Amino acid sequence: MTASLLVVGAGASGMASAIAARQTADRLGIRREDFSIVIVERNSRVGEKIRISGGGKCNITHEGLPQEVLRKGFFNRAEERFLRKALFGFTNSDILELLLKKGLRARAREDGKVFPVEGDGTAVAEAFESLLEDSAVRIEYSSRVTKVLFRDGLFEVFFEEGGSLGAEWLVLATGGVSWPQTGTTGDGLRIARLLGHTQTSPSPALAPLYLVRLPSSSLAGIALRSVGLRVFSLSGEAVRRGDVLITHKGLSGPAALSISREAALFSDKDKKCAVVADLFPDLTDAVLEAELLRHAVEKGSQMIRKFLQMCPIAPTGGLRGSSLNGTIPTALVPLIMKHAGLEEDVTWSTLPKIGRKKLLTVLKRFPLGEVGRVPLEQGEVSAGGTALREVNPKTMESRVVPGLFLCGELLDYAGEIGGFNLQAAFSTGWLAGSSAASQLQE
Ligand SMILES: Cc1cc2nc3c(=O)[nH]c(=O)nc-3n(C[C@H](O)[C@H](O)[C@H](O)COP(=O)(O)OP(=O)(O)OC[C@H]3O[C@@H](n4cnc5c(N)ncnc54)[C@H](O)[C@@H]3O)c2cc1C
Structure with a gap:
């Protein structure tokens, strides 16, 4: 049995590629019976990861012009450059328009994340399933591809369940390696490697940080709103701003997830x-020191412990400014006192200068611990995946095997939280499918 175009993986990128291929072929006036499109998917239904995305609510994309989406979503310059053509070619408006055809309306939240309305x-x-049906795309479920051969300009795709399928064009859209229970166990990476592609080893991104030891078990469950988070090792450092959740294993929440890619790299390289x-990310050390000093003069009899219990966290307008982020969590206060070496009953007037300096250091660099593992x-x-230099960013076609297209998380890029990863999967998939079908006119 053969297909004109075979797509491996019915995730965001694979489904987008099949729909785009059909639209392109239709536009070229190719009869549907002359251009068959088949998706093979190891799961028994499409879009397993889409279903769990955004805590099940699915943060489909991020609002803004393509330029902004690229800037906010992809901090790595090489990745941003690689994705440019795809993200400009099939934008957030394009994916939302496509879904609207099936009655799915979406809306941007204040933070720019776009979710379905209902x-x-x-x-x-x-x-997507319905769009695929309209596009006359056949889906072979419970079919796990184990091997692909390329000979005489044709692909032969072999299945774990037995048998094989031939194809003129092949789109590999098998995703990354996180959440393996959704079907993403790195098969596509192995297949691409056997076809001659090089890989950057997969590494964690948007993952929690497991700490060697929690600063205190009493902190599990608390949130530090809008703080600065810094990870550092011998060879580098990275900083993010945002909410951090302390779990019973370590750190989660947007800032921790966002910084996890660098944390994993530093841990791997330097072993520590x-x-x-930073509980006052909007105040420099010097400004915070001046504010503490002024406070000490004004409120000499106040106990430091009491001050900390009422102190805003991450205030924008200095210590006196009201904080939208609440106050320093009560459970953190005894630890701040301990790290600063302060006695329970110390007041501003009995606090020596050295004590104030120590307090400043702890407030700006509260030690959360050592990263043990980034799962x-x-x-x-x-992060990691098929080397970007081996894929043409204008078409998503392999520079190693003609007629092979690669898209989605299988490629060596990783975006930030906010709908950027699904958008990148839709955009690269769309480009791959339309480029493959465009070859029909060549
Ligand atoms: C918990 C969680 C929440 C997320 N939330 C969001 C979010 O809200 N917004 C956002 O933008 N991103 C989110 N992401 C990331 C986003 O879901 C992925 O980046 C995106 O789905 C990747 O699309 P893809 O097409 O590359 O791969 P996938 O969607 O993973 O699809 C790959 C498909 O290939 C199939 N496959 C793999 N190997 C084979 C094989 N050998 N044979 C046949 N089929 C195979 C898999 O079963 C799978 O269906 C989230 C991810 C997770 C895990």
Whole structure:
């Protein structure tokens, strides 16, 4: 049996590629019976990861012009450059327009994240399923590809369940390696390697940080709102701003997930990587020191402990400014006192200058601990993958094997939280499918 175009993987990128291929072929006036499109998927339904995305609510994309989406979503310059053509070619408006054809409306939240108005990730997956049906795309479920051969200009795709399928064009859209229970166990990486592609080893991204030891078990469950988070090792450091959640294993929340890629790299390289929180990220050391000093003069009899219990966290307008982020969590106060070496009953007037300096240091660099592990399998995405230099960013065609297209998380990029990863999967998939079908006119 053969297909004109065979797509491996019915995730975000694979489904987008099949729909784009059909639209392109239709536009070229190619009869549907002359251009068959088949998706093979190891799961028994499409879009397993789409269904769990955004805690099940599915943060489909991020609002803004393509330029902004690229800037906010992809900090690595090489990745941003690689994705440019795809993200400009198939934008956030394009994906939302496509889903609207199936009645799925979406809306941007204040933070720019776009979610379905009604329904959830399953509704998005089902909309895709229906679009695939309209596009006369056949889906072979429970079919796991184990090997691909390329000979005489044709692909032969072999299945774990037995048998094979031939194809003129092949799209590999098998995703990354995180959340393996959704079907993403790195098969596509192995297949691409056997076809001659090089890989950057997969590494965690958008994953929690497991700490060697929690600063205190009493902190599990608390949130540090809008703080600065810094990870550092011998060879480098990275900083993010945002909410951090302390779990019973370590750190989670947007800032921790975002910084996890660097934390994993530093831990791997230097075997030791520490993490600290800046509770006053909008105030420099000098400004905070001046504010503490002024406070000490004004409120000499106040106990430091009491001050900390009422102190805003991450205030924008200095110590007196009201903080939208609440106050320093009560459970943190005894630890701040301990790290600063302060006695329970010390007041501003009995605090020596050295004590004030220590307090400043702890407030700006509260030690959260040492990163023990960044669990690859827990990441919303995995970094690493097929080398970008081996894929043409204008078409997503392999520079190694003609007629082979690669898209989605299988490629060596990873975006930030906020809908950027699904958008990149839709955009690279769309480009891959339309480029493959465009070859029909050559
Ligand atoms: C918990 C979680 C939450 C997330 N939330 C968001 C979010 O809200 N917004 C966002 O933008 N991103 C989110 N992401 C990331 C996003 O879901 C992925 O980046 C995106 O789905 C990747 O699309 P893809 O097409 O490359 O791969 P996938 O969607 O993973 O699809 C790959 C498909 O290939 C199939 N496959 C793999 N190997 C084979 C094989 N050998 N044979 C046949 N089929 C195979 C898999 O079963 C799978 O269906 C989240 C991820 C996770 C894990």
